[in-house]
Amino acid sequence: MLRVLTTLLCCAAAQAATVSTTLTINGTVAVSTTAYTVTGTATLSGGISGSGAFSSNIPLSSLTSANASAPFTITLSGGTLQGTLTFPIAILSTGSGSGSATITSASGSYSGDTGSFPSLTGSGGIGSTGNITLGFTGTGTIATGGTVIPPSPIITAVLDAASNTVNLAQGTIFIVKGTTLCPGTTLTAFSAPNRPTTSPDGVQITFTPTAGGAGTNALIWYEDPLSGGACQLAGILPSSVAVGTYNVTVTNGTVSAPVQTQVMAHKFNLFTQDSTGSGLAVVQNVVSAAEYDINRLTTGAINGITISPAYGSEYMVAYGTGMGGAAGDDNAASPDYNFLANGVTVNVIVGGVTVPAQYAGRAGYAGEDQVNFQLPANVPASCTTTLQVSVNGVLSAPTTIAIAPNATAGACVLPGYSTAQLKSLDQGGTITSGGFSISQIAETEPTYGTVKIDSVGGSFTQVSGFQLGSLPVSYSSITTGSCTVIQVSGTSGNLSVSGSATALDAGQLTLTGPSGSNLTNTVLTDTNNAYDVTLGEEGLTGVPGVPNGVIVAGKYTLAGAGGKDVGSFNTSINIGTPLTVTGGLPTTVTRSQGFTLGWTGQNSTDNVEIIGYAGTTSGSGASAVTTATEFICTTTAGAGTFTVPASVTSQLPQVLASTANGTGFLEIASGPTPTAFSPTLASADGGGTIASTFSAQVSTGTSVIYQ
Numbered sequence: 001m002l003r004v005l006t007t008l009l010c011c012a013a014a015q016a017a018t019v020s021t022t023l024t025i026n027g028t029v030a031v032s033t034t035a036y037t038v039t040g041t042a043t044l045s046g047g048i049s050g051s052g053a054f055s056s057n058i059p060l061s062s063l064t065s066a067n068a069s070a071p072f073t074i075t076l077s078g079g080t081l082q083g084t085l086t087f088p089i090a091i092l093s094t095g096s097g098s099g100s101a102t103i104t105s106a107s108g109s110y111s112g113d114t115g116s117f118p119s120l121t122g123s124g125g126i127g128s129t130g131n132i133t134l135g136f137t138g139t140g141t142i143a144t145g146g147t148v149i150p151p152s153p154i155i156t157a158v159l160d161a162a163s164n165t166v167n168l169a170q171g172t173i174f175i176v177k178g179t180t181l182c183p184g185t186t187l188t189a190f191s192a193p194n195r196p197t198t199s200p201d202g203v204q205i206t207f208t209p210t211a212g213g214a215g216t217n218a219l220i221w222y223e224d225p226l227s228g229g230a231c232q233l234a235g236i237l238p239s240s241v242a243v244g245t246y247n248v249t250v251t252n253g254t255v256s257a258p259v260q261t262q263v264m265a266h267k268f269n270l271f272t273q274d275s276t277g278s279g280l281a282v283v284q285n286v287v288s289a290a291e292y293d294i295n296r297l298t299t300g301a302i303n304g305i306t307i308s309p310a311y312g313s314e315y316m317v318a319y320g321t322g323m324g325g326a327a328g329d330d331n332a333a334s335p336d337y338n339f340l341a342n343g344v345t346v347n348v349i350v351g352g353v354t355v356p357a358q359y360a361g362r363a364g365y366a367g368e369d370q371v372n373f374q375l376p377a378n379v380p381a382s383c384t385t386t387l388q389v390s391v392n393g394v395l396s397a398p399t400t401i402a403i404a405p406n407a408t409a410g411a412c413v414l415p416g417y418s419t420a421q422l423k424s425l426d427q428g429g430t431i432t433s434g435g436f437s438i439s440q441i442a443e444t445e446p447t448y449g450t451v452k453i454d455s456v457g458g459s460f461t462q463v464s465g466f467q468l469g470s471l472p473v474s475y476s477s478i479t480t481g482s483c484t485v486i487q488v489s490g491t492s493g494n495l496s497v498s499g500s501a502t503a504l505d506a507g508q509l510t511l512t513g514p515s516g517s518n519l520t521n522t523v524l525t526d527t528n529n530a531y532d533v534t535l536g537e538e539g540l541t542g543v544p545g546v547p548n549g550v551i552v553a554g555k556y557t558l559a560g561a562g563g564k565d566v567g568s569f570n571t572s573i574n575i576g577t578p579l580t581v582t583g584g585l586p587t588t589v590t591r592s593q594g595f596t597l598g599w600t601g602q603n604s605t606d607n608v609e610i611i612g613y614a615g616t617t618s619g620s621g622a623s624a625v626t627t628a629t630e631f632i633c634t635t636t637a638g639a640g641t642f643t644v645p646a647s648v649t650s651q652l653p654q655v656l657a658s659t660a661n662g663t664g665f666l667e668i669a670s671g672p673t674p675t676a677f678s679p680t681l682a683s684a685d686g687g688g689t690i691a692s693t694f695s696a697q698v699s700t701g702t703s704v705i706y707q
Contacts, residue, residue, distance in 0.1 A: 270389065299411070346391050356373070441700070515554070522549065
């Protein structure tokens, strides 16, 4: 019946109707001596859908003591809507309130339309940079003067359902994001073996070869209507869809514009416990034949489900999607297919150690795969041990698992945090911290000689127990005078430990340095609450546009004005005279012999880090895989010398001048003990204070041959 009604509406000419529509306005307010001028965007979703420009001019003479009322224009691709916006003037300073809007005239395809939005929830105020913002959203009705044209579906992304990245494997579970992709208002899910290729309300997800030919409809898993007309679909790409390039379309009354995607033989990725595609993976620890624990930070239970960290030599089961196409029915209730028995090589990389998979195949559900493996006995114990899976040489995105030091330990290890704090994270707690650093790195460039890049950056973040991999690596846990070795493996540009954090708003941040630094209230750039700025680039004489900040010895002060999440603060750090390496850094290191560095400068108690890296890359493009080893050795400036032993350098891969796609690097960095400070955290974010640090490092680096 719904499809019949939709067809009648599509084809009825000059027939008026009243439809429910949500209006959202976001604008910036410019103030002059005569008026407030608002410019920004307006979005209509629901019965009438579209996005365009919003503009309004509010004469100061029209303002009363309480309200502002002014005409506005919304310019859409099919025409314009004009009317009057009314709101309390206090919203511009107090930050919240309610308003209303009416549409009194329209043009183009909206000719004859009128509308009323009697209750718009509003927010406004003066931002951290001094600009005034204004926003409203609410539902109302529009009486159309002619044909009612249902909005076309719009696809914004086609992603695999595990890592939330583009390109799909045959037989994989995927999601489609966008607007007006489904007609319902409640979540509708379908179970095997009854997943349709056309849902009962007419939704289809079609993959059509770009080279031409018939399209294939995917199996629909669910339709999830979201707010504001948004909708997310999930489906299973049939194993029969050949590898190649496809146009993906969604049909919901009308057909969306296509979005291109690549179908691959294998693109396995692990599900993660917060469904972000990063952080703690969905993995079970095989405690016994009768007990499979969910891998977490501590031992216990959550909602009756047992949890625990893993330990060396324990058996584990990891879950994901994208292992590849499987013989049989993709819509079967309990498919059974072992890729290892069908010519596919699957390995698991845990903390840089590779072990073979013991089973790799369907997990009893269409599209869902499981990988069974045994942890190596020498696996690194950590709350953020990296976990990846290689399928015929294609690596999954990095995730993490929690590994305890031994079978009897009740928790993994996170430097600086107690077992009680880790238990709190398992129960939904968060870690809120702040970290900012001034840095200078000097490198020799063939064109310019020695170039020094001076910068400052950092953020305040809130991290869940699932995303501990986003915490900065703490080298303070390494005993002074010692070294640690880190192994990494991953696709090009994706070598970091997996994790994401919520960045907090701290308002405007400024840095002021000592005489000679050319830094006075230098404003840090705010990009989604991550703050940084290049202070200077020494050695680039005559290059236009280069900032003139210089890192010199003395006191540096970082000040924050305060924002929505973080209160105001003022902290400082003293930087000493940079180290001078005796004889400079070596350009060749014999791995079997180690090497010794000597230096002068800096305060005797300042920290010194010696960092080496050696890696090689195989393959190309999206399939390029880098395998690398890095070491970090720590001491103090007062020691004046340090020997990196052969037991450390021998763990690096050989990288010679003739090594194809190889990179070797050596760096020495020094700086004072970080300054601790504790700004306040807004009550909406949990309240209290934020344990934060302000640090500084001056470093020198060079390319190195490791032979």
